[in-house]
Every structure is written in C-alpha cells, then in structure tokens.
Amino acid sequence: MCWIAWDKLTRGKREGGLGLRNLQDFNDALLSKLSWRILSNPDCLLARILKGKYFPNTTFLESKLGEGGSHGWKGIIIGRDLLKEKLGKIIGNGKKTSVWDDPWLSTKEPKRPMGPAPRQFKDFKVADLFIPNTRRWNEELINVLLPSCKEEILCIIPGSYEVEDRLAWLPQRNGEYTVKTGYYVARGRSLTDQQAAGTQDNFHWITDIWNGKFAPKLKLFLWKSVQGALPVGENLAMRGIMSQSRCTHCGEAETTLHLLFLCPFTQAVWDHAPFRNPVEEQSFTSVKEGISKLKTLTCLPPIGIDGGTLAPWILWSIWLSRNSKIFSNRRTSAKETLNLALIRAREWTSAQGEQRVSTQKAGSIRTMPPIGIQCHTDGAWNEERKAGGMGWTFHEDQKLIGQGSKAMEHIGSPIVAEGMAIRLALNQALDLGFTSLHVASDSAQVITAINSGDPLSEIYGILQDISYLSLLFRSVTFVSTPRKANILADASAKLSLCAFLAVGE
Ligand SMILES: [Zn+2]
Known part of the structure; x- marks a missing residue:
C-alpha cells in the first residue's frame, strides 16, 4: 500500500520527504552533465560534431532546438537549459x-x-x-x-x-557541475509554489528527526508518525481497511496522537520515564508538537543516556507493545514497555561509543618540513565594512627574517582575505629573493584548493595568481596549520585590519 504520495517522498529531508529521487528531474540532471562537458570542453569531438550540425553560427549556450533535431540533441538542450539557470x-x-x-x-x-x-x-x-x-x-x-x-x-x-x-x-563552490547539485536545482524548479508553501510548517525535520542521536529505523518511524503514515486504527479506517480501529489498550479511537501520547497506557509509560522534568504529554495537540518536544528532555543523572536519545526509543517501544498485543495477543505492561525502551536505548548508545573511538585516530596534525624558509599567512575580515587585513611572516631556522601586512577594502569574505594573504606573501617572498618556501595558512579550504587545483569560484583570480607565482620559485609547498601555530601572522593580520578600520571612522 502507498501511504505517502510519491511527490512527498521525493522532497528533501528538510522539507519532510525522504529525499528519494524524482526520476524526471534526475534524468534532467544527468543530461546537464553531458551539456556541461560540451560547454566546458568545446574542442572535444562530440562538441565539434554537434556544433557543425546544430549551431554552426552561434554558441552552444545560445543555440536553439530548431526543427528536426534528433532525440539526443533535444536531451542535450534540456540539460543545457537547466545549466543556464545557475x-x-x-x-x-x-x-x-x-x-x-x-x-x-x-x-x-x-x-x-x-x-x-x-x-x-x-x-x-x-x-x-x-x-x-x-x-x-x-x-x-x-x-x-x-x-x-x-x-x-x-x-x-x-x-x-x-x-x-x-x-x-554556481551551486558548487569550485564551479564544476555535479549531478547532485543539478538534481536539487531541477527539483526546486519543478515543485509548484503551493508545494513549496506547504513545506513552511515550522517543523524542523532536520533537527527534530534526521539529526537526532538515535537509530535510523527510529527516524523513519518518527517521520512516518508525523506524516500520518503509521498504520494505526484511524489511518487504516481512512483507507477503507476494515480492521478494528479502536485502541487496543483503552478502546478509544486509535489515532497516532492518542497512541503515542494521550492513551492512559502511554501516559503511564511517560510518567515513569526518568526525565528531569515531566513530559506533559497530555497537553500535546499534535504529533509534531510532541516530537519537537522530545529533544528538549534531559534524563536524571544515573541513567547515562541523553533524554533526546531515550524518548524516541520509548515511542518505539509503545509501538511494539501495541503490535504485540494486536498480532500475538501478548500484553506488555507500562513498566515493561519502559524497561524495554531503556535497554534498547542503552544497547544502541554503547554500540555508538565503540564506533566513535575507532574513528578518532584519523586527522593528525601535519607538521612543517624543517628546511627552507617558513612562511605563515593569515587573513582577518570585517563583515560590516567588507574590509580585510592580511598578515604574513618569514622564518629561517626559527628566526624571524621578515614580515608584512596590508589592509584593504572590498574584501568579500574571510576566504578572500586568506587567499589574498598568501598572494601578498608570495609577492614579497619573490621581492626578497627567496627561492624555496613553505607556506602555512590556517585556512584548510584555501590550502586544499591550491593543492588540488580546485578553482573555488569565490577566489578564482587569486588562486590563478598563486599558481602562477608558484612557478617562479624553485620549490614551494602549501600546508594547512592549526590556528594556534599561526599566532604571529594572525596577530599582524588583525592589527592591520584594526588600524585600517580606526582610520576610516
Ligand atoms: Zn488508548
């Protein structure tokens, strides 16, 4: 049985869907991949053949579909039109x-x-x-x-x-097309305004459900509860499935809200739960309200589990107790139900602890190579004035042999300041006649972009300059360094920015 419309499922998780792929949009995103190749690689064979046939006198971006285009060309134009949007x-x-x-x-x-x-x-x-x-x-x-x-x-x-x-x-920071970002653009385009408006319901799907610290099956369970897709009596009756639609515990109409929060049986479970403050489940008027409340709960000290982690396990156990009563006629008391929730939550939490220890070792700090001249750079940024301060230092055998700083207006973001600091430092190093240099910056993003040749759109011109300037050294390396190892450059960047802002006032 289909409990939730396909259209809802294909919404992103943030919008209350499951992020499943809508095939039409996904297909468009794949077509865009092909169009991107033609666009960014106009000398490839395919691009040249298509140009000869379909747009000899114009550019690919301006070409029109025209009559008698092949199926393949039509697809490429669909992909291109998606590209053009961003x-x-x-x-x-x-x-x-x-x-x-x-x-x-x-x-x-x-x-x-x-x-x-x-x-x-x-x-x-x-x-x-x-x-x-x-x-x-x-x-x-x-x-x-x-x-x-x-x-x-x-x-x-x-x-x-x-x-x-x-x-x-533009949706990708390095400016390269990806099917993933293309899909989101296509998806955003095909949602009607009404659908987009329907998602503005103040429920924080990501914080309340998807980012929760509990097992994935529970996330799906909570999601179904909120979306009205849990096969409780009322939902079954609405779909014309004649089973008993009464609550198995108390005989009232079985709605999701009743089962999870309002039933006397459920209230007994909640009231025994070891939370610091009462849950006040009897006051909830919707499932959404109840579920957004869960993450605010805290457990009393000896429990050792996060309240936001325990609560979904309690809901899950309430659901399982209800099912075992209906399907195997086995009654579970409120106390037992709560105990099962505690056991399940503990088991899951301790399993997570083991995983965390095993992933902790990655990511050790890289140290600078010891020979040659060491250069530290840093950028500081003031948002209000869109101003940046750039600082850099040169050391040889631990001795400071040079430093510089500069502040300027029209620096659009912190990353521009970081990139600019490196460019300025390279320029000065060349002026000073240094031939081999080890550059360290605390902006891992800029260093990664330099080392991988990734053309981050935000600092494209600067990155190109850095790669050009690098060719003028006999050797130059770029590493990222923790902020605390970058104090001197950091201070000089901040000082120059402060002085600059003070003068402007
Ligand atoms: Zn009931």
Missing part, C-alpha cells in the same frame, strides 16, 4: 565577459547588471572597466556606468596575470 561567469582577465549580457556579478547567484546598456557601451567587456593596463577597477567609470552594482564589482578580484574568465556552475 551558470555564472567568473572573472580572470575580464576579456571574454560581456558587461551587459553575462552573469558575472556574483559567485552565488547568476546576476548581471540591469540594462538597458547605453548604446556606445553595449559591447563593453569587463576588462574595459579596468584602469588601462592594470587589473584595478576604474571606479570613476563604474560610478557613471553601473553605480548600483559598484560594491559588488569592487569585491571581485580579477587575476593579476593572464587568466581567462571561466564559466562556473
């Missing part, structure tokens, strides 16, 4: 990005300046907004042309060297 242009040198037609203003959402473009500027490329022969924004020109987007533009940091602009799939 495609952005990331600025490297700004030469191939149209100011008015490309979505280049944000790395989060596709955003382009509002037109119409003044006629003499309509073919402007982003590079035309730089001061000639630099990669610095021409603020005067921007004031005239695009005053409403000025802040956004100034926060974009182009590459200092020749780096081409790139198309990026």
Whole structure:
C-alpha cells in the first residue's frame, strides 16, 4: 500500500520527504552533465560534431532546438537549459565577459547588471572597466556606468596575470557541475509554489528527526508518525481497511496522537520515564508538537543516556507493545514497555561509543618540513565594512627574517582575505629573493584548493595568481596549520585590519 504520495517522498529531508529521487528531474540532471562537458570542453569531438550540425553560427549556450533535431540533441538542450539557470561567469582577465549580457556579478547567484546598456557601451567587456593596463577597477567609470552594482564589482578580484574568465556552475563552490547539485536545482524548479508553501510548517525535520542521536529505523518511524503514515486504527479506517480501529489498550479511537501520547497506557509509560522534568504529554495537540518536544528532555543523572536519545526509543517501544498485543495477543505492561525502551536505548548508545573511538585516530596534525624558509599567512575580515587585513611572516631556522601586512577594502569574505594573504606573501617572498618556501595558512579550504587545483569560484583570480607565482620559485609547498601555530601572522593580520578600520571612522 502507498501511504505517502510519491511527490512527498521525493522532497528533501528538510522539507519532510525522504529525499528519494524524482526520476524526471534526475534524468534532467544527468543530461546537464553531458551539456556541461560540451560547454566546458568545446574542442572535444562530440562538441565539434554537434556544433557543425546544430549551431554552426552561434554558441552552444545560445543555440536553439530548431526543427528536426534528433532525440539526443533535444536531451542535450534540456540539460543545457537547466545549466543556464545557475551558470555564472567568473572573472580572470575580464576579456571574454560581456558587461551587459553575462552573469558575472556574483559567485552565488547568476546576476548581471540591469540594462538597458547605453548604446556606445553595449559591447563593453569587463576588462574595459579596468584602469588601462592594470587589473584595478576604474571606479570613476563604474560610478557613471553601473553605480548600483559598484560594491559588488569592487569585491571581485580579477587575476593579476593572464587568466581567462571561466564559466562556473554556481551551486558548487569550485564551479564544476555535479549531478547532485543539478538534481536539487531541477527539483526546486519543478515543485509548484503551493508545494513549496506547504513545506513552511515550522517543523524542523532536520533537527527534530534526521539529526537526532538515535537509530535510523527510529527516524523513519518518527517521520512516518508525523506524516500520518503509521498504520494505526484511524489511518487504516481512512483507507477503507476494515480492521478494528479502536485502541487496543483503552478502546478509544486509535489515532497516532492518542497512541503515542494521550492513551492512559502511554501516559503511564511517560510518567515513569526518568526525565528531569515531566513530559506533559497530555497537553500535546499534535504529533509534531510532541516530537519537537522530545529533544528538549534531559534524563536524571544515573541513567547515562541523553533524554533526546531515550524518548524516541520509548515511542518505539509503545509501538511494539501495541503490535504485540494486536498480532500475538501478548500484553506488555507500562513498566515493561519502559524497561524495554531503556535497554534498547542503552544497547544502541554503547554500540555508538565503540564506533566513535575507532574513528578518532584519523586527522593528525601535519607538521612543517624543517628546511627552507617558513612562511605563515593569515587573513582577518570585517563583515560590516567588507574590509580585510592580511598578515604574513618569514622564518629561517626559527628566526624571524621578515614580515608584512596590508589592509584593504572590498574584501568579500574571510576566504578572500586568506587567499589574498598568501598572494601578498608570495609577492614579497619573490621581492626578497627567496627561492624555496613553505607556506602555512590556517585556512584548510584555501590550502586544499591550491593543492588540488580546485578553482573555488569565490577566489578564482587569486588562486590563478598563486599558481602562477608558484612557478617562479624553485620549490614551494602549501600546508594547512592549526590556528594556534599561526599566532604571529594572525596577530599582524588583525592589527592591520584594526588600524585600517580606526582610520576610516
Ligand atoms: Zn488508548
């Protein structure tokens, strides 16, 4: 029997579904994968064949379906249209990005300046907004042309060297398309407004159920209770299944709320439970209300189990007692039911403890290689002023041989400050004539991006510069370091930011 509409099941867990795949949307997401390959790899054989046949005089993004397209081409166009919804242009040198037609203003959402473009500027490329022969924004020109987007533009940091602009799939931080993110975009698009509105019911599916510290089968059980999919008497009667719809304990109508919270039998179970404060189950007016209350419960000291962990096991045991009465005519008392819940909860909790110990060993701290010059960098950030402070130090044989700091406006996020600190440190190291360098930063994200070549859209230009500058050293390594090993750089970044903010006030 189908207890819950397919459409509900395919909602994300946050929206009260099970996150099952809707096949149509999943198929679209897979098609987008193919379209992404054509887009990001225009020289591959498939892309060239398709271009010759379907869009000889335009680009893939602008091509139309036209008449007589093959089944395959139609699919590719469907995938491409999905891509277009979240495609952005990331600025490297700004030469191939149209100011008015490309979505280049944000790395989060596709955003382009509002037109119409003044006629003499309509073919402007982003590079035309730089001061000639630099990669610095021409603020005067921007004031005239695009005053409403000025802040956004100034926060974009182009590459200092020749780096081409790139198309990026914005839902993924590195700009690479993935079927998973594509699926969510497709799913969001096909939910009607009404369905989307239906999910705004103040119930926190993730905190109240899915992130709970209890067994997965209990999560599914709680989810079913809330969604009205538990085969209790009332739900069975509603679907025309004539079984007895009365409560097996007290003979009242068996609803989910009655069975789990209101039945005198159930109340006896709750009242014996070792919680610090009474559950007050008799006051609950809905299953949702009851289940959101569970996570706030705390157990009395000797129990050794989290209240939020024990409570779902109590519900589960109430459910099992009810079933064993109906199906095997075995009666379980309220006390026994509670004891079974305690035993089940303890067993499960201790099994979790063993797992945790075994995973704890991973993730030891990497230490810096001992030879060459050590460079520590750090970035500090002020959200209100969108300002960043960057600090760095150079050590040789434990001795401080150089340091620097800089603060500036139009730094869009902490990660931009971290990346910028590394770029500035590399520049200074080259000026000082260092040939081999070990760079340490406490931003694991930036270090991972540098080492894996992952082009994080947010700091694309900076990363490209770092990889270019790296080529100018005989050897350079990048490692992430714990914050407490980075104190000096951290202090100098913060100091320079503070000084900067003080002057501005
Ligand atoms: Zn009852």
